[in-house]
Amino acid sequence: MIMNIACVGISHKTAPLDVRERLWYSDDEIRAALPRLKARGLEECVLFSTCNRTELYAVGDSIATQIEQLKELLIGEKKANAHVGQDQLFAFAGIKAVEHLFRVASGIDSMVIGDVQILAQIKDGLSLAEEIGTNGFLTNRMFQSAFHVGKRVRTETLIGEGAISVSYAAVELAGKIFDDLSKKSALVIGAGETAELTAKYLRAKKIGKLLITNRTTERAELLAQRVNGSVLPYESFRQQLDQVDIILSSVESDKFILSAEEVKTICRQRHSGTLFIIDLGVPRNIDPATRDIENVFLYDIDSLNGLVDENLHKREKEIPKVEQIIAAELSAFTQWHTALEVHPTIIALREIAEQIRREEVEKNINRFTTKDRELLDLLTTRIVNKILHTPIVNLKNGQEESLTERLQKIRTVRKLFGLDPQTEERKDAH
């Protein structure tokens, strides 16, 4: 049976951001688009959209010949024909479409290799389709397999390990210096985006005390609310520096906010030894000479970028392992799909009926005379064949039915008669 699945979409690999954003669908837009897409002759469809990709998965008879039409639909729904060319969309059909979904779910197709958010975004896509009712037997199985790929990749490989953003790298580094962040205090100088992101990561790592200071106190207060921290007045934060273990600075300033001399004085006043300073400011906020002070670790954007690059390199080295998982899951999916074929189902049905017939005949054979035994065999075979005749004919016919209907019919028969090895009902009935 040909896999009647296709996928069209746009991603960071096929188009730049200004084109991709033309095809970005909000959840509401997806809700509105799905029924219209299905009405254009698709049996099942799932659509998801992230900042780096928009993808439509469709199931239908002769779907492989409708690729161009699917692309048109995806662009047309957003009325983006003037901005997006069909050549900026990718397309896959059959098993290639399934493989593509697995690759996306694994994170190796992401802009940042090993991106952990993508799996949740795909799940959201399927949930929207379920809500509207455009998903189906085949897409469900395909997406469940993709989630399984994502899960396996994250537990069996290191593809998602190691910080790949400067802010997160800084927090990860703190974990390599301090044993228990819940007993430590951090001061965030600045209330911009980077400061906020790092403060959030620190909070997520259960930092004991989080202090925020900023030239504009209101912004410091807003950030403090968001990250559950407390505010220090900008004019007097230096007096509190001997109380903190981590200093994060991310402000715009022409001159250093902290000189090496000041840091030396703080170190003398501090009782516990190590001080970790993260300077995310450009130009730099902290005097680089601070790096030479004993038990002080100073990291600026460049040194953190080094850590990020290293982590990215490590993730790239995990790709072969991920590919292996994808290949294994793809093979399992293909096996499942092949099992849906009508022919094996009919054979299995005949075999099971014949087996029951034979067992029952053997059990009761002694009740019959030798003369009647041949007749018994003939009679029971005829009964079984007559019972199976109509179901088998109905299974074979049904070309006029939709793929989903056919698949569901096969599935029902397999389940009712316990034809799949994992089905235990048949054994129990014996």
Added chain:
Amino acid sequence: MWVYGKAFFADAESAKRWKSRLLVAVVLIHGIYLGVRTIEFRHPPATTIFEILTLLAFSVAVTYLFIEFRTKARETGYFILNIAFFFQLGSSLFIKDLLEVPEILRSNLFGLHVTAAILGYAAITISAVYGFLFLMLYHEIKASKFGVIYKKLPNLETLEKMSYTAVKLAFVLLGVAIVAGFVWLPKAFTDFSYTDPKLIGTFAVWILYGAGIIAKRSGGWTGRKVMLLSISGFIITLFSLTFVNVFLSSFHKFY
């Protein structure tokens, strides 16, 4: 040691799986060897420097096993076992079968003295190894290098804590060894002298560790400085244990 090295540097899965079991087996064999030696020669294997070295190697390995099962510092075995290996190498090359043991070495106080000293030295060794690992990680982080040391070792604070715990233990144990020694030595040796180089060496080490502990507790000494102190203590101890024993004349040697 090779298996631990493979687990640490090459991240070999099979090495990771087998390293602990192999170490337990080696330690058991070593234990049996020490037991057989004690029975065969009718004295504990603590009478010559080389017997003491093999006992030290054994103590270090056993202590490490304890650390591996109880703490998060499971990746540090390679470094600690390196030390145990060199202790054992020194012992294996030179150990002699001493059949004639002076009567003085059969006292209970001697037993306490030697046991406390051996365990104390093992603790000093382990403290120094953690000190050394601390310094390696400290310099990697300072220099923004993120190699295998950065990836595998526990955090700086943990390493410092482990080294410090070992130092405290060493200080107590050496204290016991010294007190037992002072009670037992004048009784056992007619030529006992308070100016004996080994006595002075051990006492100096003990004072150094005591000063280190005080400096850390009340002087707020932390990090690199304390770790350097711990390593210096170990080097002085090693010097006292080998150089003094081999080259200087002392009443405190028996072969």
